[in-house]
Amino acid sequence: MIVEGINCAHELLNANYPMEKVIINKELSKKLDNIIALANQKGVKIEYVDKKGIEKLTKSKNSQGVLCFVSAFKYCQVGDILKDAETKGHAPFIIILDGIVDPHNVGAIIRTAECVGVDGIIIAQNRACEINETVFKTSAGAVAHMKVAQVVNLSQTIEKLKSKNIWVYSLEAGNTSMYDTDLTGAIALVIGSEGEGVSRLVNRTCDGTISIPLNGKVNSLNASNAGAIAMYEALRQRKICRK
Numbered sequence: 001m002i003v004e005g006i007n008c009a010h011e012l013l014n015a016n017y018p019m020e021k022v023i024i025n026k027e028l029s030k031k032l033d034n035i036i037a038l039a040n041q042k043g044v045k046i047e048y049v050d051k052k053g054i055e056k057l058t059k060s061k062n063s064q065g066v067l068c069f070v071s072a073f074k075y076c077q078v079g080d081i082l083k084d085a086e087t088k089g090h091a092p093f094i095i096i097l098d099g100i101v102d103p104h105n106v107g108a109i110i111r112t113a114e115c116v117g118v119d120g121i122i123i124a125q126n127r128a129c130e131i132n133e134t135v136f137k138t139s140a141g142a143v144a145h146m147k148v149a150q151v152v153n154l155s156q157t158i159e160k161l162k163s164k165n166i167w168v169y170s171l172e173a174g175n176t177s178m179y180d181t182d183l184t185g186a187i188a189l190v191i192g193s194e195g196e197g198v199s200r201l202v203n204r205t206c207d208g209t210i211s212i213p214l215n216g217k218v219n220s221l222n223a224s225n226a227g228a229i230a231m232y233e234a235l236r237q238r239k240i241c242r243k
Helices: 006-014 033-042 051-057 078-088 103-116 133-138 154-163 200-205 223-242
Strands: 002-004 019-025 045-049 066-070 093-098 120-124 148-151 167-177 187-192 208-211
Touching: 002 006, 002 133, 006 019, 006 033, 006 066, 006 133, 019 033, 019 051, 033 045, 045 051, 078 120, 078 148, 078 154, 093 103, 093 154, 093 223, 103 120, 103 133, 103 223, 120 154, 148 154, 154 167, 154 187, 154 200, 167 200, 167 223, 187 200, 187 223
Parallel strands: 019 045, 093 120, 093 187, 120 148, 167 187, 167 208
Antiparallel strands: 002 066, 019 066
């Protein structure tokens, strides 16, 4: 898998993500001193090519002169996410993606989740976007720091989370406001697909639904934008709770 971009390269190298080599546009090597130094520090092979060499390897015009040849993303188990939260000494904060197929949305959600301090993300094996090159790039490399579990059945997984006293809320329009919901404990927020939202079965399995107040004429938000707003409201509540 080829992942491109300065930010991605920086985060992948810092996270010691399994990497075969880094390709550098030799014409931009002076501007990429930090990436080159970090790759050398981590013992990652560096190859220098010209602009045409970069263009042969990627169709994108936004590589910024850096390409990382990395291993396929390694998914974790849901239990690993819960153990990580326990190790950190706080109640689990999990994001569940239900049927989101746009890699740009997935990458953006992962980027926000990492910034907020989410413990992990759960996605379905079918009818969902996998962690691919576009997700890596859109997340600005945040995916290298995020635990992502891929499960066969989201509803069954939600039931297991509930059995561990984790409250699961679906993010849907027109329900109880998230500002009136206690998000300070062990929680999982379900973000639905771009067109249909949270599926009926998954929605029924959740403990409840919460919404973002909308005062305009448009009655919905982009999945990644809605997720970002909800995650930061949870962060605000949890920060206040810890003071």
